[in-house]
Amino acid sequence: MTSAFLELGSRPPAFAHSTNPKPKLLTLGGDHSIALPALRALNKIYGGPIAVLHFDAHLDTWHPAKYPSAWPSAQSDFTHGSMFWLASNEGLILNGSSAHAGLRSRLLGWEDYEDDERQGFLRISADDIDEMGTAGIVSAILERIGTDTPTYLSLDIDVLDPGLCPGTGTPEAGGWTSREVIRILRGLEPLNIVGADIVEVAPAYDGTGEQTALVAAQVGFEILTSWVGRGMIEIEKAKDKDDRRQASGDGKDEL
Template sequence: MHTQRFEEKLKKHITSKYGTKCLSEASSTKKGFHDYHKRIANLTMASYVFTSVLSLATAMSPAGTGTRTRFDKAALVLVSALSLAALFTPAAAKVNVGTGFGYEIEGNWVFIQTDLDYDLPFSNIVTYAHLPWERCFNLAHNNPFDIAIVGFPFDTTVSVKPGARYGPRGIRAGSTKEKPGRTYNVNYGLDWATNWAKIIDCGDVPVTPYDNAHAFIQMEQGYRQLLHKDVVTPALAPPSLDKTTHPRLISLGGDHSIMLPILRSLKSVYGPISVIHFDSHLDSVNPTKGYSGVVSEQSKFTHGTFFWHAAQEGCIANSSVHAGLRTKLFGLGDYENDQEVGFSIIHARDIDDIGVQGIIDKIVAAVGDKMAYISVDIDVLDPGAAPATGAPEAGGWSTREFKRILEGLQDLNIVGADVVEVAPDYDTNAEITSIAAADMIIDIISAMVKKGPLGGFKSKSSKDEL
C-alpha cells in the first residue's frame, strides 16, 4: 500500500520536473537519475518515520480489552525507538552513497564511458581476450570486420581421448587476462587490439555431434559465411581469386579434422593453400592403407586423415610443411604418402641441431611468398607444457621455443590460422594448456596486424597506424 502511494507521488514529481517525458526517460538522464533516487530515499525515510511514530503511539496507548501484554508494549517501544535512532544518525541521513573509504560519491551516480570500457580478467561474459562478441551467423548480421575468432566445438573424429569439443570454451577462458588496455605485444612492437584492424569474436559455428557428415557441411558453411563478410579495411591489391578483400579467421578447435572444411573454404577464395602444420602427428595418413577402424566411407574422415582428403581435393599446395613431428608410424610408407600430399618434414628433435632460427628458416624457405595457413595442434608442445590434449607425445617443444618460432613467421602471407585439440578436462588446475593456446593466438593476431591487409594498404594513413 505504502509502495503504491510512493509510486504515484514519484510519477507526479517526475512529470512536474520533466514535462511529458516518461519515468524511464527522465531517470535515464544524469540529473533525472540522481533526482529519482534522492526522491526514493526521502519518501522511504518519511515512511519509516511515520511507521515508527505510529508504532510508538500504539505501544504507549492503554491496553484496553485486547490481549496486549506489558511485554508486547515494551517490545514495540524498543523497536520504534531503535528505528528512529537509526534513521536520524548522520550516516543514515545522508543521501550520498559510498562512505567508509575516505570519500563520498557526490552528485550524479552514473557510470561514465571509461567505467564501461574497463574490464577485469574475471568479469563479464567470456569472449576471446574480452573482444566484442557479435552474432555473425545471424542472417541479419552485416557488420564488417577484418579479423575474427570463431569456435568449432567438434571432436567426434578423435582416435584416442575425446574432449576437444570444449576447446573453444577453454581457450577463451585461458585468454581472460588479455584485456583492453593490456594488449601491447612487445615482441611484435604493436598494440594488436587498437590498431588498424577491427577484431571480433563470432562465437561458435553451430555444429551437430550426432552426424559427422552433416557436421562437416555445417562447418564449411559457417566458415564460408564468415569468409565472405565485408571488411573495414580493404587491401590495395587483394590476392584472392575474386580480387576482393576477405576477413581473416582464427579458429578454435575442436579436433584437427575441422581443417578439412576450412581448407575447402579457403580454396574457393585463394586456390590451393600452403599449410604450416605444427603437430606431433602427420595427419596425412591414407585411410585405405593400414589405418585401423575404417568400416565405412564416413569413417575414412578422421583427425588423422584430413590432409590426405584435402590433397585429393586440390586444397593443399606442394609447398606445405609439418613441424614438430615425433609420432610413431604405421610404417615408412606414411612418409612416402606424406610427400605425395605435398609436405616437407621438420622433426621436433631437429631443434637440438639447428636451433629455433633453423626451424624458422626451413619453414620460410618452404612457403615463400605464397598464401599460407598456420595450423597448431597443441600437442606440438611437450606434455609438460600442454597436458590437456587427446593424444600427447613426449619430447615436444617448450612454449617459449614455439612462441619464438611463431614470431619468426610474421612476414608471411597468413590467410588464416587455428589452434586445435585442446581438451580442457585434462588440464592442470592452473589451466596451463588453455593459457598457452590463448597466448599463441595473440601472437598470430599480432603477426596479421603487423603485416597489414594482404595486398597492402590502400592509403598511407592506415599504414601509419602501425
C-alpha cells in the same frame, strides 16, 4: 562448417585495403579435423589450393585405411589423422609448398612417409630444433612456403611437450616448449597467413593451473598480432609506392 567458413571468408573485412581484400579466419578447436572444412572454404575463396603450415607431433596425412573402422563408410574415413590426406586428394593443398613442424610420433611403417611425400610436405622434426635453433626452423619454413603464397596455419597443441601442455588427447613426449613455439610464430610474421586454427586442446586433461589453455590463448594472440604486424607493413609499402608515384607525377588524380 565449410558453408560457415565460406560465408565468413567471403565478407569484406572491417578494415579493407588493397593488400588485404579478404578477412582472415582464426578457428579455436576442438578436433583437428576442422582443418578440412576450412581448407575447402579457402580453396573457393582464393580460387585454388593453398599452402599448409602444420605444427603437430603427428603427420595427420595418413590414409584412412591405416586406422580401419569396424563400420567402414565415407564418414569413417574422415578423422583427425586423415584430414590432410583427404584435403590433398581434393586438390586443396599446394603440393611442394607446405610444411610440418614439430613431428615426433611413431609410424606404422615407412609408407607413412611415402604418403606424406606424395602430398608435398616438408618435414621438420621436434629434434631438429637442437641443431637448427628457432631461427633455423623459421628460415626453413620461410624458404619452403615463401612470403606471398596464401597459407593456412594449423597448430595442434600437442606440438608442445606434454609436461607443459598436458591437456590434449594424444600427448607425445619430447615436444617443444611454449617459448620456442612462440618465438617461431613471431619469426613467421612475413608469411601470408589467410587462415589458422589452434586445435586439440582438451580441458578435461589439463592441469589445475590450466596451463594448456593459457598457452593456446597466447598462441592465438601471437597469430592475431602477426596479422596486424604484417598488415601494417603492407600498408606502409603501399603508401610508399603511392608517394613515389605522386612524386613522379604518375597517378596524380588517383587519390
